[in-house]
Amino acid sequence: MITADAGYSNARCAPKYDRKSELKGFDDTKAGVKGLVDSGITKIPRIFIHDQLKLSNSRSGDSEFIIPIIDLDGVNKDAISRAKIVKQVQNACQNWGFFQIVNHGIPVSILDEMIDGVIGFHEQDTEVKKKFYTRDYQKRKVLYNTNFDFYVAPAANWRDTLSCVMAPNPPDPEELPEVCRDIIVDHAKKTTELALTLFELISEALGLNANRLKDMDCAEGLFLLGHYYPACPEPELTMGTDSHADSSFLTVLLQDRLGGLQVLHENEWVNVTPIHGALVVNLGDMMQLISNGKFKSVNHRVLAKDVGPRVSVACFFRSHFQSEKARRYGPINELLSEENPPIYKEITVKEYLSHSYSIGLDGTSPLDHFKL
DSSP: OOOOHHHHHHHHHOSSOOHHHHHHHHHHHOOHHHHHHHTTOSSOOGGGOOOHHHHTSSOSOOOSOOOOEEEOTTTTTOHHHHHHHHHHHHHHHHHTSEEEEESOSOOHHHHHHHHHHHHHHHTSOHHHHHTTBOOOTTTOSEEEESOTTTTTSSSOOSOEEEEEEEESSOOOGGGSOGGGHHHHHHHHHHHHHHHHHHHHHHHHHTTSOTTHHHHTTTTSOEEEEEEEEOOOSOGGGOEEEEEEOOSSSEEEEEEOSSOOEEEEETTEEEEOOOOTTOEEEEEOHHHHHHTTTSSOOOOEEEEOOSSOOEEEEEEEESOOTTOSOOOEEOOOGGGOOSSSOOOBOOEEHHHHHHHHHHHOSSSSOGGGGGBO
16 A cells, blocks of 8 residues: 655656656555545645646636537337437537437436445455555456556546446446446446447437447447546546546446536536436447547546546446457448548557557547557
């Protein structure tokens, strides 16, 4: 366990800073950011300190913009109601890449239990958690660590994460943490059912058959992340999650009531205000690729806070490293023309992930690497 406050202060001032050794020293504890907080630190380690110019860039989120909120009530009621919802989805996907949904069909009790389950995992005895701590994303379906890009990012984020590959080949139940096993399975099942409806609406919003994206296996994979952001003693020096766009076709996010999520819209950081019982939906890079840029995958981030923990559960709909399929995805033919030629190459999800994981959350778009 790393506990010495003075040691971190000295590391900040040391003329020779061995970042690699400090990263490894932290990682070897397998206690995560929560372990630092439990140890009573009052100064954050240098590995978590971010570039101050980036941090000063409109940190407040005091924008007048408001994320679209779409009511899904009546989505399967009649053609008129559905067409109205499709139009709202189209506007949100073209202009924002983000929206919140209400009346989505998942009981609030399930959402609350899922948040409690993530808290239960991260706040259980450290020795129990340690058996899940690894960075082997290629082989392990269930794991926990601090930042997937810990060794490649310019600075670490103030966040621990439980990661679970839930589809297409889910883990054996005993591979999931006992403290949140049942609710993870239940939440994944219900969120997948919702995602199938969302993929239909997005297909129609693109002017395609309702089943087009589902037939392309866009909903086949599910990668579930349970994020835990402990209270930070120096939140002005770090980030909960750096600015980035998601790797998915579609992400369905459950956030608690603490807030901190911001979306970049028209060069302004806009707060995604938590609504109890609502879910946040955003498009990922793979959706921007197959829509040939018609629908947007936008940058977002999470601020570090001096209160917490903040907890969120992100369901990424895409395959992962373990997928046996190697389907190639490129811009959908029906969306192309002489006036709108393809702007991206055909790639596999694994190719995208390999590149994305190699650069980490450095503020650049992995999609740029695959432009024609």
